[in-house]
Amino acid sequence: MLSLRLPLHPVKITTLALLASLVAVPASWGQGDDEVRPDVTDLDRMAVRQAVNVHRHVLPTNLNNGKGEHRSKLPGARVLAARAQAAAASSRGLRYPGDLFYLGGPVVDSAQSHAIYMLPNGTCPISTCWGNPEGFLRALGQSEFVHVVDQYVGLFGSQRYGVGTHASLKFTPRTTPFTDADMQAVVHAVAKALGKTGYGHIYHVFLPQGTDECFDSTFSECYSPDNFNTFYYCAYHSSVDFTDIGHVLYSVEPYQNAVGCNVRPGTPNGPLVDSTNNVLSHETFETITDPDGNAWWNLLDNGLYGEEIGDECAFLAIVGNSLLFDPSLFRAEGKVFAAQPEYDNSAHACSTGPGGD
Numbered sequence: 001m002l003s004l005r006l007p008l009h010p011v012k013i014t015t016l017a018l019l020a021s022l023v024a025v026p027a028s029w030g031q032g033d034d035e036v037r038p039d040v041t042d043l044d045r046m047a048v049r050q051a052v053n054v055h056r057h058v059l060p061t062n063l064n065n066g067k068g069e070h071r072s073k074l075p076g077a078r079v080l081a082a083r084a085q086a087a088a089a090s091s092r093g094l095r096y097p098g099d100l101f102y103l104g105g106p107v108v109d110s111a112q113s114h115a116i117y118m119l120p121n122g123t124c125p126i127s128t129c130w131g132n133p134e135g136f137l138r139a140l141g142q143s144e145f146v147h148v149v150d151q152y153v154g155l156f157g158s159q160r161y162g163v164g165t166h167a168s169l170k171f172t173p174r175t176t177p178f179t180d181a182d183m184q185a186v187v188h189a190v191a192k193a194l195g196k197t198g199y200g201h202i203y204h205v206f207l208p209q210g211t212d213e214c215f216d217s218t219f220s221e222c223y224s225p226d227n228f229n230t231f232y233y234c235a236y237h238s239s240v241d242f243t244d245i246g247h248v249l250y251s252v253e254p255y256q257n258a259v260g261c262n263v264r265p266g267t268p269n270g271p272l273v274d275s276t277n278n279v280l281s282h283e284t285f286e287t288i289t290d291p292d293g294n295a296w297w298n299l300l301d302n303g304l305y306g307e308e309i310g311d312e313c314a315f316l317a318i319v320g321n322s323l324l325f326d327p328s329l330f331r332a333e334g335k336v337f338a339a340q341p342e343y344d345n346s347a348h349a350c351s352t353g354p355g356g357d
Contacts, residue, residue, distance in 0.1 A: 034165040038193040044185040051184065053241040055293045056215070057308060058233040059282055061260035062316060062323040098304040098312050099345045100152070105294030108199050108249070108287060109153040112164030113137045116190055116205045122170035124208045131273035133206060133253075133280055136337060138163045140281065143332035144353045148342045151354070152289045152296050152309070161288070164201065165194055177212035177222055180238070180252070187250045188242055197242075202287050203250040204280065213254055225258040234261035237283045239292045249291050251283040264317040264324040267338040274338040278327045281339035282310040312343045313350035328352050 115134050117126060126132070140146050141161035150156045167190045187203045194201075207213060207223075214222035214230070221232040237251040256262060256275035267274040286308045289296045298304040304312055317326035327338040330352040339352070347356030 036165055036167045036190060036193045037169070038167065038189040040169070040185050040189045044188045044192070045181075047188045047242050047244055048181050048184045050243045051240050052243075053239070053292075054180075054184075055239045055291075056180070056236050057238075057286060057290070057293060058236040059279060059310070059314065060233050061231055062325070063228060063231060063260040098298050098300070098302060098307070098343065099348060100289075100296045100309060100343060101299040102152075102296055103294045103299075105290070105292050106199055107153045107289055107295050108202070108291055109155045110160035111200050111202050111249075111288070112162050112196070113202045113204060113284065114164045114190065114194065114196070115166040116186060116203055117166065117168045118186070118205065118207050118211065119168055119170050120173045120208055120211065128272075129208050130206050130253075130255075131269070131276045133204065133276060134163050134166060136273075136277045136280065137161075137284065139332040139335060139337060140284070140339075143330060144357060145330045145332065145339075145342075147354045148344050148351065149285065149288050149309075151344070151346055161284075164196070167193075173211070177214045177219055177224065178207070179213070179217055180215050183213065183250070183252050184240055187240075187248055188245065191248050192245050197246045197248050199247070199249065199291065201249065202284065203248065204283070205250060205252050207252070207254045209255040209258075211254065213252060223252075223254040225260060231260060235279045235283050237287045237291075249287055251280075251287060253280055253283065259322070262324055263338065264319055264326050267327060268329065268336045269338065274327065275325070277337060278325050278339050281342075282314065285342045286310045309343045310340065313341045315340065315350075 117124070141159065141163070146161055147156070169186060183205050186205060190203060191197050191201070212222055212224040212226065214220070214224070220230055222230040223233055223235070224230045234256060235251060235253050237249070239247065239249050241247050253276070256279045257272045261279065262271055262275040263278050265271070289309045297306060297308045298312065315326040316323045325340060328341045329336055329338055331337070341350035341352050344351045344354065344356060346354065349356050351357060
């Protein structure tokens with residue numbers, strides 16, 4: 001997988017038509033109880049232009065054409081694909097060895113996740129556009145699965161990872177993709193409104209179907225399932241230092257039920273929900289264990305160099321001529337969820353529970 005640490009130079013940011021939007025969320029969905037509806041202003045865009053120490057780590061697409069060709073050229077990718085069909089469907093047993101190493105950087109030992117829903121023309125019901133991301137994060141935080149990270153962060157108590165306030169922002173659909181600078185402006189507006197920054201808060205920006213997003217205004221490396229020539233990643237996690245509000249962790253979560261990012265058929269909650277949760281889980285675990293790119297990842301020249309806790313376990317299923325993500329199952333709060341396993345140093349394996357459970 002590709003990890004980039006980039007100084008952010010002044011960027012001309014496309015003006016966002018982002019307005020406040022209130023969405024009624026049934027409590028049964030498990031969404032956060034509170035909502036904020038900030039506007040993205042020129043002050044937010046100025047903060048992005050002045051930001052420094054931008055780190056990005058992407059989850060590439062599974063495509064074998066266009067930009068997606070890079071995945072087959074990554075070290076270890078051929079091995080990963082070759083083992084996809086033989087990999088155990090359960091979470092037990094050795095799936096992909098490759099212990100992580102600690103580089104000395106900060107980790108996230110406890111945090112609240114804050115969902116940011118981008119609503120085209122103010123309309124995109126959460127349940128039909130993404131499923132139930134906050135419900136999944138809430139269940140993940142109560143599960144045994146999340147305790148795979150304990151060995152990396154040095155804490156072992158329960159209920160350390162929860163769900164906080166969510167935000168909904170209306171935007172006018174556009175012909176050009178959003179950029180990471182646009183996403184940073186959104187995250188800055190929400191984080192400033194909440195007054196919550198630092199390693200105790202993770203912001204997840206959810207983009208609806210039909211909305212593309214690229215690293216920058218060259219539009220060459222993107223989430224763009226409508227344009228395979230630039231379709232490079234499914235999602236990424238990032239960190240950035242704003243001069244006014246400080247360090248902020250965020251992930252960008254485009255629509256995942258698309259060719260190149262979706263899960264195999266037959267998962268328990270359907271392709272929309274499980275494709276969303278599979279990638280959201282990947283980015284959340286990686287944010288916890290390697291928020292800035294200098295904490296836990298593989299240092300060995302073994303085909304896995306640079307891969308984080310989720311990269312090593314992003315197994316693929318070969319279905320016809322397609323490669324699709326092949327998640328494992330775990331249970332939390334009386335429900336069955338599908339999400340990829342994560343690498344467990346103590347078990348030397350990918351698992352959905354500490355010690356290889």
